[in-house]
Amino acid sequence: MISTRGRYALRVMIDIATNQKDGYVPMKDVALRQGLSLKYLEQILPPLTKNGLLVGIQGKGGGYRLTREPKDYHMSEVLNLTEKDLAPVGCLKEGAPACERKGLCKTIAFWEGMDKVIKDYLESYTLADFL
Amino acid sequence: MISTRGRYALRVMIDIATNQKDGYVPMKDVALRQGLSLKYLEQILPPLTKNGLLVGIQGKGGGYRLTREPKDYHMSEVLNLTEKDLAPVGCLKEGAPACERKGLCKTIAFWEGMDKVIKDYLESYTLADFL
DNA sequence: ATATATACCTACTATGTCAATAGGTATTTA
DNA sequence: TAAATACCTATTGACATAGTAGGTATATAT
Numbered sequence: 001m002i003s004t005r006g007r008y009a010l011r012v013m014i015d016i017a018t019n020q021k022d023g024y025v026p027m028k029d030v031a032l033r034q035g036l037s038l039k040y041l042e043q044i045l046p047p048l049t050k051n052g053l054l055v056g057i058q059g060k061g062g063g064y065r066l067t068r069e070p071k072d073y074h075m076s077e078v079l080n081l082t083e084k085d086l087a088p089v090g091c092l093k094e095g096a097p098a099c100e101r102k103g104l105c106k107t108i109a110f111w112e113g114m115d116k117v118i119k120d121y122l123e124s125y126t127l128a129d130f131l
Numbered sequence: 132m133i134s135t136r137g138r139y140a141l142r143v144m145i146d147i148a149t150n151q152k153d154g155y156v157p158m159k160d161v162a163l164r165q166g167l168s169l170k171y172l173e174q175i176l177p178p179l180t181k182n183g184l185l186v187g188i189q190g191k192g193g194g195y196r197l198t199r200e201p202k203d204y205h206m207s208e209v210l211n212l213t214e215k216d217l218a219p220v221g222c223l224k225e226g227a228p229a230c231e232r233k234g235l236c237k238t239i240a241f242w243e244g245m246d247k248v249i250k251d252y253l254e255s256y257t258l259a260d261f262l
Numbered sequence: 263a264t265a266t267a268t269a270c271c272t273a274c275t276a277t278g279t280c281a282a283t284a285g286g287t288a289t290t291t292a
Numbered sequence: 293t294a295a296a297t298a299c300c301t302a303t304t305g306a307c308a309t310a311g312t313a314g315g316t317a318t319a320t321a322t
Contacts, residue, residue: 003279014238027298028297039282043282058297059288059298061290063297064298075241110256117248118249121244121245122245157267159268187268188268189318190318191265192320193318194269272316273314274312279306286302287301289296290298291296292296
């Protein structure tokens with residue numbers, strides 16, 4: 001349900017938060033510390049930089065930094081950006097075609113409720129809770 | 132996250148609960164009413180009959196019946212039997228190998244908490260809530 | 263008895279996702 | 293100028309999903 005993309009993204013965020021003092025944290029170091037593939041992490045980060053959660057500086061001495069205080073990163077945001085979709089069922093995914101059985105459907109409220117408890121939980125956690 | 136197996140299983144249970152008066156409900160009729168493939172449904176039902184949630188009678192005039200009152204079917208049970216695994220991350224799945232990073236891991240409590248809110252939600256719903 | 267309707271069983275398949283691996287380019291600093 | 297970094301795109305093997313397909317076993321209705 002939550003793939004390595006989202007899980008690794010969280011570990012990367014924690015690692016950066018922990019290791020950025022004044023400078024930038026190279027992803028090579030993160031990969032080493034976390035025991036993860038650098039090349040794979042490089043594929044996971046773009047949504048986080050493009051949406052302003054991280055800033056990446058190229059070149060020697062470069063790396064990544066947070067752009068906010070850890071308490072201002074909610075897990076809902078991090079996982080929404082890195083996971084394909086968090087909705088428990090297909091018909092609740094963003095951009096999903098309208099269900100033909102809508103109106104008849106006796107289960108939609110149940111799935112929507114499940115969606116909500118998950119989203120609420122993810123909203124309740126911030127990066128600061130991991131430090 | 133929740134596949135068609137679990138979703139269809141729920142729709143089948145609702146359909147049987149609605150349509151069993153005194154007799155047995157043929158899956159062919161369920162498939163027709165629900166607009167689902169009979170052959171596919173036949174693959175989804177075995178865990179429910181083998182674990183005593185439904186009873187199936189072969190032969191002409193046969194079909195399926197519930198074995199309990201609707202209020203005594205919790206969604207946690209139905210989905211656990213029909214879905215491969217409901218855990219949000221691999222390391223919490225049943226029978227998963229112990230994580231090497233256990234002890235170091237700063238995220239496990241978060242994932243366990245997510246697992247719990249989902250399981251609690253599924254426990255809180257019964258088949259009776261859909262009728 | 264026989265035909266019919268049902269559950270039950272097993273194999274196969276097309277498609278897509280996951281989790282990387284791989285090889286490169288652009289950019290900045292030491 | 294060399295080195296280190298972010299950034300980009302293609303490819304791949306393994307696996308899960310959502311069925312399709314064809315059959316067997318069993319009980320009932322006629």
